Amino acid sequence: MSAPLQNDLLLRALLRQPTPRTPVWMMRQAGRYLPEYRATRAKAGSFLQLCMNPELACEVTLQPLDRYRLDAAILFSDILTVPHAMNVGLSFETGEGPKIARPVRTSADIDRLPIPDPEGELRYVMDAVRTIRRELKGRVPLIGFAGSPWTVGTYMVEGGGSRNFEHIKGMLYGAPQELHRLLDIITRATIAYLNGQIAAGAQAVMVFDTWGGALTPRDYREFSLRYMQRIVDGVTREADGRRVPVILYTKGGGDWLDHMAATGCDALGVDWMTDLADARRKVQDKVALQGNLDPSVLYAPPARIREQVGKVLASYGQGPGHVFNLGHGIHPEVKPEHALAMIEAVHELSPQYHEERDRGRG
């Protein structure tokens, strides 16, 4: 498990330490846009079975690394493994997204929720982390992750994806104390889950707050950020003698980056609706920034992709603390060679933004 790390660009950039170029990875880099992923998924059966099979989860996690010069692996899993382990009856209908058979809507529903043991019901995730770390052989660091309590809560209360968040907003405005009780349980489960991943070998962790951007600024702080703060405070920040960086990402949260930075996290994921120069000003270089190419740029021809990569790099500007990424997960229809064009452009265009004296290293 502890082969020495050969490429630590990601970990250094997340801590705003100098690097000779900007590291790059992609949210959902192990995914449907890759034919080899689709083949493994077919072999696994369902999406959930793929998540629950450590060997196959490891296989798809490594696929994009064999194809591209990426600087990180991210655990192949789903943010709904935690509610799945809470017995809410999770399934994924093809083309329809997640369904939860027993949505959590009443006080009694909340009372019934257990805090899953990471090495119990969620052992398959920990086994996947261990398997991936072993198979990575120190090529790049492994990122673990979880959904934010608010985002996981929306699925649990709505019973699946939602456009208007009828039930959870009804609870938020009508019975806020019940919602706080639910979010507290999810938060405790998430801290245990992320700490399990770190103990199993995750070298950085990211919290995905996909739906925080659907809240008012006040509600965001009360119902989403407050619980991410507890996660930042509660996760193990060192493993194998190295700091484990924590990345927070709220889609649509550009306005609130300063509040997010104040949690004490190491880095923020930024979506493409915010300019990185503005984001950097807003967080006053207190945290690293990860992002933020519009994932839809990858629909364009490679020459155009290269131009847009150049704009994102220029927007962040000079100095350490930038991890190149998309502003959201890669779209399933993207051609693999378009992702290649993006990654190669980062390798070629980013060294100019880093100091000469660092170029020898890494």
Place this chain on the structure above:
Amino acid sequence: MSAPLQNDLLLRALLRQPTPRTPVWMMRQAGRYLPEYRATRAKAGSFLQLCMNPELACEVTLQPLDRYRLDAAILFSDILTVPHAMNVGLSFETGEGPKIARPVRTSADIDRLPIPDPEGELRYVMDAVRTIRRELKGRVPLIGFAGSPWTVGTYMVEGGGSRNFEHIKGMLYGAPQELHRLLDIITRATIAYLNGQIAAGAQAVMVFDTWGGALTPRDYREFSLRYMQRIVDGVTREADGRRVPVILYTKGGGDWLDHMAATGCDALGVDWMTDLADARRKVQDKVALQGNLDPSVLYAPPARIREQVGKVLASYGQGPGHVFNLGHGIHPEVKPEHALAMIEAVHELSPQYHEERDRGRG
């Protein structure tokens, strides 16, 4: 057609003139949450047939005014009437949203697009405006509207609703000049269309940019705001000896309110992800602000709705220039009495934010 206007609170607030209380209306106030709307729609047949029947469009426009103490009527129509008149083959599938049979994706597709005559192919809309004005008998002003060129363009290029904007973003990044050509045509059609509505009797107009928030800040200015600027410059600003206020609304555009205000529009619609106090600071009281209760607040019990209305009013604070509204259209599942609770709360709670000397009027 020109019965004297009995309640001009909306028009005065949109121009930041003093009013004794905050005027209120709701985006999609004529809609599926009302049983009387559903009855008229059933009578009309399809949604599109309802839009195209001036008598029935008038009937549903007036329904919410008979039920609630609203300060404006808004034309019952759809932002896709313009592409419909451009022969792209629009239809609305039940529960699936708009479909466009002949999406606009090539240079030849763009060449083929006509600029519809407001009193020709779009005469049914102008007739609806005239009918509504007549039937309103001056109770409240009538708001006309159109989609923003970027938003209308996304439907035309994607062929319907879209999550990832694959085709239009491919065009934006791969063939931006073609996209500009398309947006120019839509803009010219939209200016003619809005001027037709104003000539027919619309007393204020609103431009809905539902999808501008899916763009990067730079692309927003180049592909959405630039064309809304042309609309602001091109629409008739006076009718019946009164200024016709122009309202711009970009969902997810909270970060760009200053740029939007600089177009010379009179007012900005604000979604619920931005605090009105921040929005007001950002636009430095150059324009009025319309919004911004989270539409999902209406899922909560009436007492909670009243509290949240109070927070929105307090957030805008003292003085003229606020039009109360939801931050987006009312959801179809909302109970009519919950909308009532919101409207009554604005009537009761807003006078304290306006100067004593105005209380006598209006």
